Amino acid sequence: MAQSIVEIKDLSFGYKGKLLHHGINMTFQKGKVVAIMGGSGSGKTTLLRLIGGQLKPTKGEVTVGGEVVHHQNREGIYRLRRKMGMLFQHGALFTDLSVFDNVAFPIREHTDLPESMIRDLVLMKLNAVGLRGAHALMPAELSGGMARRVALARAIALDPSIIMYDEPFAGLDPISMAVICDLIRSLNDVLGATSIIVTHDVEETFQFADYIYFVANGVVAAEGSPDELRNSELPFIHQFVHGEKDGPVPFHYAAPEYHASLLRGAR
Amino acid sequence: MRKVQRMFSKLGAGCINKLWRLGAGARLFWLTLISSGESFRRFRLTVREVYFTGVLSLIIILVSAFFVGMVLALQGYHTLQKYGSSEAIGVLVALALVRELGPVVTALLFAGRAGTAITAEIGLMKATEQLSAMEMMAVSPIARVVAPRFWAGVIAMPILATLFTMVGILGGYLVAVPLIGVDAGAFWSQMQANVDWQYDILNGVLKSIVFGVACTMIALFEGYDAPPTAEGVSRATTRTVVTSSLAVLGLDFVLTSFMIAV
Numbered sequence: 001m002a003q004s005i006v007e008i009k010d011l012s013f014g015y016k017g018k019l020l021h022h023g024i025n026m027t028f029q030k031g032k033v034v035a036i037m038g039g040s041g042s043g044k045t046t047l048l049r050l051i052g053g054q055l056k057p058t059k060g061e062v063t064v065g066g067e068v069v070h071h072q073n074r075e076g077i078y079r080l081r082r083k084m085g086m087l088f089q090h091g092a093l094f095t096d097l098s099v100f101d102n103v104a105f106p107i108r109e110h111t112d113l114p115e116s117m118i119r120d121l122v123l124m125k126l127n128a129v130g131l132r133g134a135h136a137l138m139p140a141e142l143s144g145g146m147a148r149r150v151a152l153a154r155a156i157a158l159d160p161s162i163i164m165y166d167e168p169f170a171g172l173d174p175i176s177m178a179v180i181c182d183l184i185r186s187l188n189d190v191l192g193a194t195s196i197i198v199t200h201d202v203e204e205t206f207q208f209a210d211y212i213y214f215v216a217n218g219v220v221a222a223e224g225s226p227d228e229l230r231n232s233e234l235p236f237i238h239q240f241v242h243g244e245k246d247g248p249v250p251f252h253y254a255a256p257e258y259h260a261s262l263l264r265g266a267r
Numbered sequence: 268m269r270k271v272q273r274m275f276s277k278l279g280a281g282c283i284n285k286l287w288r289l290g291a292g293a294r295l296f297w298l299t300l301i302s303s304g305e306s307f308r309r310f311r312l313t314v315r316e317v318y319f320t321g322v323l324s325l326i327i328i329l330v331s332a333f334f335v336g337m338v339l340a341l342q343g344y345h346t347l348q349k350y351g352s353s354e355a356i357g358v359l360v361a362l363a364l365v366r367e368l369g370p371v372v373t374a375l376l377f378a379g380r381a382g383t384a385i386t387a388e389i390g391l392m393k394a395t396e397q398l399s400a401m402e403m404m405a406v407s408p409i410a411r412v413v414a415p416r417f418w419a420g421v422i423a424m425p426i427l428a429t430l431f432t433m434v435g436i437l438g439g440y441l442v443a444v445p446l447i448g449v450d451a452g453a454f455w456s457q458m459q460a461n462v463d464w465q466y467d468i469l470n471g472v473l474k475s476i477v478f479g480v481a482c483t484m485i486a487l488f489e490g491y492d493a494p495p496t497a498e499g500v501s502r503a504t505t506r507t508v509v510t511s512s513l514a515v516l517g518l519d520f521v522l523t524s525f526m527i528a529v
Contacts, residue, residue, distance in 0.1 A: 052403050078405040092400035095392075106404045109411075151400075 003030045005162060005194045006051055011060035013043070013050060019058070020046060022218045028162075033188050033195040035205045037240070038215035044198040045089075047215070048164050051196070052084060053077040064162070082110065085155030089167045091147040093139040099126070099150050100135040106157045125153040128190075129183060145176025149183070156187060163188065165197040169204055177201075181208055202241055206230065214240065292488045295409075299417050299487070302410035312415040313422070320381040320416070320483075321423030325430070327380050328373060332431040335372060336438025339363055343439075344447055354453035358461040360439035365462060365471045369432035371519050374478035377424060378511035382486035385416055386507040389490025390500035413487050420483025421476065428475035470526045477518055482511045 006028040013021045020043040028034050036044050049055045050062050053069045062069045064080050072080065093102050103122045107113060113121070126132045129149040139147060148168065155163060165184065169177050185208045188195045199205050205212065206226040214222040214229070214237060222229060222237045229237055238244070245251055255261065306313045343359040389412065392398050398408040436458075443449045462468065486507045493503035 054399065054402060078407075081403055081405040084403065086400070086403040088396045088400055090395065092396035094397055094400075095395070106406070109404065109406045 004028060005030045005065060006196070007063045008047070008051075009061050009063070011050065011062060012058045013046060013055065014058050020218055021215075023060070024215070024218075024220055026213055026220065026223075028194055028196055029211075030161075030194055031188070031192060032210040033185060033197065033208060035197045035199060035209040035212045036215060037198075037200060037202070037205065037212055038221075039200065039240070042215050043218065044200075044215055045166050048086065048166055048196065048198055051162075051164065052081060052086060082158065083160055084162045084164060085158070085160035086164045087148065087152050087155045087166065087168055089170055090144075091139075091151035093142075093147055093151055093154070095139050097139075098135070099131065099137050099139070099142070102139070102150060103135075103154045103157055106154065110158060121157070122153075125157055126150075128156070128187065129153045130179070143176075145172050145179065148172070148176070148180060152180075152183060152187070156191065159191055161191075161193050163191075163193050163195045165195065165199070167199055168197060169199060169201045177204060184208065202243070206241075288492070291492060292484070295413070295488050295491060296484050298409050299414050299484070302407060303414045303418065305410045306414045306418045312411070313418050316416045316419030317423050320377075320385065320419050321427060324377060324380045324423070324427060328376055328427050328431050329434050331372065331376055332369075332434035333438040335368055335431075336360060336364065336435030336440075337442045339368070339435070340439035340442035340447075344443060344449070353447075353449055355457055356439070356443045356449055357454035357456075357458035360443070361436055361458045361462050362467060364432045364435040364439075365467050367519070367523075369435065370428045370471055370475040370478055371515060373428040373431045373475060374424065374482055374515040375512055377420075377427060377478075378482045378486070378508055378515070381420065381423075382482050382507045382511050383504045385420075385483070385486040386490040386493070386504045387500060389413070389416075389487060390493035390495075390503050393491070393493060394495035394497075394500060413491065417480075417483050417487060420486075421479040424479025424482070425472050425475040428478075429472065432471070466526075470522075474519065474522050477522060478515050481514045481518060485511045485514060 004027045006026075008024055008026040011021055011024045012019055024047070026034075026036075026047075036047060038044050046055065050057055051064065051069065053072065056070045061071075065083065067076070067080065069077065069080060093099075094105065097105065100122055103125050104118050107118050107121060123132055123135065126135055129152055131146060131149055131153065134142065134146065134150070139150070142150065163184075168180050168184065172180065181204050184195055184197065187193070197205065197209065206229075209226060211225060212223065212229055213220050216236055222232060222234055224232070230241060232238060232241070339360050340356060343356050343363075344353055347353045347355055347359065389398075392412065398412065401408045401411060440454060444451045444454055489503040489507045489510070490500075493499045
């Protein structure tokens with residue numbers, strides 16, 4: 001069996017007295033591209049923050065490379081984070097730094113390499129995402145898809161063994177989407193890393209992910225390879241994969257009975 | 268009855284919220300102090316912020332100083348002349364600027380010009396997940412973003428206040444001597460004789476350092492604590508000006524009473 005690099009065991013998390021997850025179990029194996037899917041607001045991004053140690057679980061644990069994340073002190077968490085790269089939903093590029101300096105940022109912060117070597121490394125990373133020619137631009141001059149690619153180059157600047165993607169396809173045109181899909185797969189294989197993708201884009205994800213977890217109502221509702229899930233008979237998975245507007249996930253937000261609301265004049 | 272109950276619970280919630288923010292602000296201040304090593308090891312980071320907070324505030328500070336000095340001389344002359352002591356105009360202008368107006372007006376202008384910029388910048392960095400991204404790269408945003416801005420504010424404020432005082436005195440001189448015709452020798456010599464190095468000048472500088480700590484820390488905290496939305500950042504920016512101004516005026520009274528008592 002392949003070695004697992006990140007494990008989520010019996011995890012519950014909540015805030016303001018409301019539980020978002022109840023007993024989640026997930027395993028992320030080395031070298032695989034694993035997707036976490038689910039509707040908006042199902043707590044997918046929160047799972048990435050729990051893996052990165054930005055949040056602490058209410059119950060259960062998250063281990064990275066065999067170490068429990070929330071048992072670490074600040075230095076321990078920072079040490080674990082150096083093995084991780086994260087692509088944020090809108091890139092989160094530093095707006096006061098150029099594309100080059102954004103990608104160089106983690107290298108300059110964590111190493112004492114000479115400037116000539118940093119230059120080579122940054123240009124290699126930018127070349128990998130096809131944006132070597134854009135190194136002098138500022139983030140405000142980039143399109144959404146380009147910003148996401150620069151952020152990806154920054155996330156892989158220190159050759160992480162775990163790359164996390166938070167909604168990498170949100171708001172992208174079809175061409176940019178295809179480019180990002182291709183990059184996620186190829187970077188994962190070239191770096192020998194493990195990729196964790198949080199998304200709700202069914203088509204793209206099913207094309208390249210090795211394994212998929214579906215999160216709904218705070219639990220793992222289904223898991224399996226793309227083919228297994230495509231043929232799933234579970235009503236929720238069927239509704240999600242085929243994009244049906246009504247089903248186990250109702251079209252209407254919970255509300256009092258329609259007729260009664262109108263008659264009472266209540267809101 | 269229920270209305271009264273609701274009023275009290277609202278008052279209580281408001282007080283708890285204020286206390287909580289005070290505690291959170293103190294915590295950020297402490298974390299900033301213990302994370303300050305990098306701001307000095309890589310002094311370049313701090314110098315860059317001194318440019319943004321200090322150098323870019325120069326124009327508003329210097330122009331205001333010039334007008335404040337001129338008005339002081341006009342008003343002072345008008346009153347002093349009634350008592351036949353219009354030569355004391357130099358001392359009046361210098362003491363008012365060195366002891367009070369220099370540090371206080373500079374701090375108020377600084378809060379409006381640089382404080383708001385700091386709050387908006389940090390608030391937006393938070394809203395666009397730049398601070399989270401830095402955290403995920405194992406780089407502490409407090410050491411990398413907050414601390415250099417804090418020290419930049421603390422360094423810039425006394426320098427700005429000193430420049431304010433100097434330009435204010437120049438403005439006062441231009442009104443008093445060439446315009447009104449007070450004797451230049453009397454203007455400068457009275458000033459020289461009556462302004463004390465330690466009691467007046469050093470105390471003024473000390474005040475501006477305290478104001479620098481207060482204004483910058485308030486601006487940083489408001490930005491760091493702002494809800495990551497457009498409305499949240501705009502409210503935080505307003506709060507920066509209001510809280511900094513009140514803090515400066517309140518602290519000025521406390522510091523002045525200590526300095527006069529000593």
